[in-house]
Amino acid sequence: MACQLAILTALAALAASLTGCSGGGSGELTTTQKYEQCVANTNNLQKAVCLIRLSDEQERLRDRAGARQSRETALEAAQGIQQVDERVSALLDLAEAHVTGKDNSGARKTYAVAAEIIKDGNLSEADRARFLVRLAGIRIRADRRDGPDEALDDLEDAEALIDSITLADDKAEVLAMMITCYQLLEDTEATKRIGGMLEVLPDSIEDLSKKVQALVAVAIAQRTALDDAAGGLETLGQARAIVEGINVEGSSNRLKKAERLYDVAEGYIGAQDRESARALLDASDQLAKQDALGESLLERINELRASGGL
Secondary structure, three states, X not given: OHHHHHHHHHHHHHHHHOOOOOOOOOOOOOHHHHHHHHHHOOOHHHHHHHHHHHHHHHHHOOOHHHHHHHHHHHHHHHHOXXXXXXXXXXXXXXXXXXHHOOOHHHHHHHHXXXXXXXXXXXXXXXXXXXXXXXXXXXXXXXXXXXXXXXXXXHHXXXXXXXXXXXXXXXXXXXXXXHHHHHXXXXXXXXXXXHHHHHOOOHHHOOOHHHXXXXXXXXXXXXXXXXXXXXXXXXXXXXXXXXXXXXXXXXXXXXHHHXXXXXXXXXXXXXXXOHHHHHHHHHHHHHHHOOOOOOHHHHHHHHHHHHHOOO
């Protein structure tokens, strides 16, 4: 969990530094100025996070060459991060940025580096399992030929670690992520199995954001693997009640609530309850617009509205 806190801190610092002025002038920095600012950072974690965020922005601006340069430099920075969990997290973030930029070759190159560290690095069981599942999800999207089979191996390795994870919060987070992967793989039996492991945990989960994630994943399993549409809607209702009650004091809580509102809305779209989905996406949209790091989520919200017929 230390790596997540470190990366959130890095993101908060970058959100402040990459807007405003440079050299005494006012106005938004150009992407070239932002790149120079990122590269000048002597902290490899902050440099990697900065460059990954910049590459996403360059992709939106259709500056493919600039985005590729940012990702290549980010790889060098990520490999120089001293703390193992932070290094792996940054590498997986970078691999996802490659997928976003439709550079699957770059994604495979990057996650191959991460995979070696996940296999042999000094990581807790919870971190290793979490990273294995993240890796599986990226493989599925980046390599249509070998990715699904390799992802299944990652997911099996992660499942073997579940009993070794002591905190219910960590265990639930990993299981919820696994259900998402098995949905991508259209593996109903695995979804049913993992859903059964997850549905007994929500009452033990302390972190409200993770409890919402777990409930949404259980609802997906109920609807798609257990053919229990009514149960899925009831579970989504529990998730909705919790997420709407999350305190949003502070920017990190605001964005986290926006992301969980999005998750529940996505669940409602799958359950064909478009009215609930629309209300939750509107609430998510409002919160994301208040956060300096909310632009990526806003894009996902608009994409979900379009794909869900909202």
